[in-house]
Amino acid sequence: MLSKIITRQDLPKLIDALVKDYSVIAPTYEKNVPTFSEVKNSSEVEFSILFKEKLPMIPPKKIFLPANQTVFRYSLTEGITEGCGDISNSTFKKNIVLFGISPCDITGVGVLERIFKDNYSDDVFLKLRERTTIIGMNCLDHCYENCFCESMNSNDPKSGFDIMLTEISEQKLIAVPNSDNGKKILRQYNELFQEVHYYDINNYNKAIETKQKNFKREIQVEGLASHVEDSFESSLWEEFTDKCLFCGSCTFVCPTCYCYNVMDKVSINLKDGERQREWDSCYYPEFALVAGDHNFRERKAQRFRYRYLHKFVDLPRRYNFEGCVGCGRCITYCPTKIDVRDVLKKVRGES
Amino acid sequence: MRNAAIAHNVGVCTPHNAKIIKITQLTYNTKLFELKIEDEHINDFFDYMPGQFVLLTVFGVGEVPIGITSSPTKRGSFELGIRKVGNVTSKLHQLKIGDVVGVRGPFGKGFPMEEIQNKDLLFIFGGTGYFPSRSAIKDAIDRREHYGKIMILYGDRCPTDVLFPWENEEYEKRKDIIFHQTVDRDDDKCWDGNIGVVTTLIPEVAKEINPENTITIVCGPPIMYKFVIIELEKIGMKSENIYLSLERRMKCGVGKCCHCGIGDKFVCLDGPVFTLDQIRGVLEAL
Numbered sequence: 001m002l003s004k005i006i007t008r009q010d011l012p013k014l015i016d017a018l019v020k021d022y023s024v025i026a027p028t029y030e031k032n033v034p035t036f037s038e039v040k041n042s043s044e045v046e047f048s049i050l051f052k053e054k055l056p057m058i059p060p061k062k063i064f065l066p067a068n069q070t071v072f073r074y075s076l077t078e079g080i081t082e083g084c085g086d087i088s089n090s091t092f093k094k095n096i097v098l099f100g101i102s103p104c105d106i107t108g109v110g111v112l113e114r115i116f117k118d119n120y121s122d123d124v125f126l127k128l129r130e131r132t133t134i135i136g137m138n139c140l141d142h143c144y145e146n147c148f149c150e151s152m153n154s155n156d157p158k159s160g161f162d163i164m165l166t167e168i169s170e171q172k173l174i175a176v177p178n179s180d181n182g183k184k185i186l187r188q189y190n191e192l193f194q195e196v197h198y199y200d201i202n203n204y205n206k207a208i209e210t211k212q213k214n215f216k217r218e219i220q221v222e223g224l225a226s227h228v229e230d231s232f233e234s235s236l237w238e239e240f241t242d243k244c245l246f247c248g249s250c251t252f253v254c255p256t257c258y259c260y261n262v263m264d265k266v267s268i269n270l271k272d273g274e275r276q277r278e279w280d281s282c283y284y285p286e287f288a289l290v291a292g293d294h295n296f297r298e299r300k301a302q303r304f305r306y307r308y309l310h311k312f313v314d315l316p317r318r319y320n321f322e323g324c325v326g327c328g329r330c331i332t333y334c335p336t337k338i339d340v341r342d343v344l345k346k347v348r349g350e351s
Numbered sequence: 352m353r354n355a356a357i358a359h360n361v362g363v364c365t366p367h368n369a370k371i372i373k374i375t376q377l378t379y380n381t382k383l384f385e386l387k388i389e390d391e392h393i394n395d396f397f398d399y400m401p402g403q404f405v406l407l408t409v410f411g412v413g414e415v416p417i418g419i420t421s422s423p424t425k426r427g428s429f430e431l432g433i434r435k436v437g438n439v440t441s442k443l444h445q446l447k448i449g450d451v452v453g454v455r456g457p458f459g460k461g462f463p464m465e466e467i468q469n470k471d472l473l474f475i476f477g478g479t480g481y482f483p484s485r486s487a488i489k490d491a492i493d494r495r496e497h498y499g500k501i502m503i504l505y506g507d508r509c510p511t512d513v514l515f516p517w518e519n520e521e522y523e524k525r526k527d528i529i530f531h532q533t534v535d536r537d538d539d540k541c542w543d544g545n546i547g548v549v550t551t552l553i554p555e556v557a558k559e560i561n562p563e564n565t566i567t568i569v570c571g572p573p574i575m576y577k578f579v580i581i582e583l584e585k586i587g588m589k590s591e592n593i594y595l596s597l598e599r600r601m602k603c604g605v606g607k608c609c610h611c612g613i614g615d616k617f618v619c620l621d622g623p624v625f626t627l628d629q630i631r632g633v634l635e636a637l
Contacts, residue, residue: 071364071365072361072364072365074410074411074453075410076410076411077410077450077451078368078451079366079368079389079410079451079452079453080361080365080366080367080368080453083358083361083362083365084361084362084364084365115606115607116607118606119605119606119620120355120357120363120605120606121363122362122363122364122605122607123362123363123364124362124364229614229634232634258607258609259607259608259609259610260602260603260607260608261602261608261610262413262414262602262603262608263413264408264410264411264412264413264414266411273410273411275408275414277602277608280602280608280609280610282609282612287600287610288599288600288610289600290598290599290600291415291436291437291440292436292437294572294573296573296599296600296613296635297635302635306612306635309612309614309615309634310609310612313614313615314612314614314615314616317615318615
């Protein structure tokens with residue numbers, strides 16, 4: 001069997017070995033915020049996040065689509081000086097290992113990857129993704145009360161990761177490779193891993209059984225698209241817009257929200273500058289504003305429901321997946337406690 | 352559909368440098384820019400359909416989506432008609448011949464000029480809606496034998512806003528084109544033509560229109576669509592024969608930035624040209 005066993009106390013050693021060969025992105029605290037960022041050694045890794053005591057506030061999309069990113073550089077008079085292909089290679093010097101991300105976030109990265117690859121492929125995003133090896137950390141139960149990943153079919157991805165770590169006992173994790181890159185890592189750091197014994201396999205099977213038992217479906221996604229469409233003119237949206245502050249928090253912490261704005265920054269010498277793109281939110285009033293001051297979504301309710309329309313109607317029809325992985329971040333970080341599950345249940349006429 | 356000309360070493364997010372080779376002042380706030388992409392290889396590949404758009408960068412200011420104004424029959428360079436309304440277009444209006452701008456594209460689905468061959472064409476447009484329509488009109492005129500009647504109805508706000516008056520005059524003179532124009536108001540009393548909104552011209556050509564064999568191309572401000580559709584349906588035009596070009600905020604042009612979303616479609620990928628049939632049920636489209 002190609003799978004290997006690693007003990008909990010060897011995980012920091014694995015990180016310390018990985019940082020020598022890769023740019024390692026792992027769960028950390030940055031300014032007291034649980035997030036993912038590049039680590040220099042294992043002491044920077046927040047293992048409590050890894051073991052599901054908390055879900056990082058910012059999803060791993062920040063690696064491939066940073067909150068703010070340079071797309072190309074130019075001279076004001078001569079035009080382009082550096083294209084996006086060259087720039088995306090300079091963000092991380094080495095190939096990337098994204099360590100310890102949850103199944104829902106793996107699904108989220110997969111959603112973005114598909115969108116950025118489709119039609120015209122986005123070089124900046126894909127070049128970073130291609131250089132990344134993903135080591136996932138399995139969930140055996142809902143990680144907290146806001147999680148509803150089972151409803152969104154996102155807690156058991158079949159692809160989009162290279163190794164999946166699953167806790168099979170207090171001290172042991174099994175590392176199951178899912179790609180050549182994954183196998184390569186297991187070989188490369190062979191001395192940190194142990195062989196799998198038959199009782200490990202038993203424990204693994206038990207863990208997977210527990211997982212299947214623990215996760216409960218909360219929302220029916222089948223037929224949700226037509227429910228959202230049918231309720232388009234309904235007053236239910238207004239109920240939520242009274243509460244919503246349109247701060248955009250839910251869109252920034254969402255692993256599958258990807259819309260962005262672009263802007264030109266001119267350097268102080270007034271000779272050259274760069275095009276940057278940064279996260280935008282469809283909740284912002286100027287999102288659909290065009291020259292001449294015509295706003296295609298002027299009312300708050302229009303903006304509120306558009307997000308649902310995009311996630312639960314447009315994406316399922318285009319790609320056959322929802323633009324939601326059920327991680328519950330938008331619920332956790334909403335200042336007025338708007339719950340996406342309540343909205344969807346109302347849309348379905350269930351409450 | 353023509354695909355964007357992309358140089359693979361820089362990717363779809365990076366524009367091509369293009370030189371302004373000619374500027375024509377159309378009205379007090381509107382200019383026609385003729386552009387040529389600097390990279391000869393890309394310039395040769397730059398092929399488009401009427402109704403498609405490019406994302407135009409003014410370096411240091413930003414990027415805006417602009418419908419292509421010239422006919423695809425014109426090769427080697429292309430034209431963009433631009434009204435001064437926002438930050439980018441205002442800066443663009445200060446640029447001179449020889450200055451460098453950035454161009455990405457062409458993007459989107461244009462008017463299906465091949466599919467609609469042998470049909471009568473009815474163009475209805477207002478204001479800057481003239482620009483993308485002009486591309487289709489010129490294409491149809493350059494290949495005149497492939498189309499039936501060509502009927503053009505053009506409305507603008509006031510006489511000083513009227514675009515391409517010299518071309519309009521030529522259309523009026525031609526026997527094989529029906530051309531009518533109107534202005535919404537004539538405060539200075541300098542206009543001896545029709546006065547009223549563009550929909551008032553539809554009854555004038557109604558007897559010429561065979562709804563079964565006519566394709567209507569509509570382009571103008573959002574409010575115009577509402578009233579034009581009502582008039583067209585009165586004369587029996589079917590929704591699959593009415594083509595509309597939609598305007599939206601766009602940042603990427605390639606279905607990533609989400610600004611142009613309507614219902615389950617993106618204007619940049621699935622449009623900007625839609626048949627009325629396609630978008631009638633689409634939420635927030637019209």
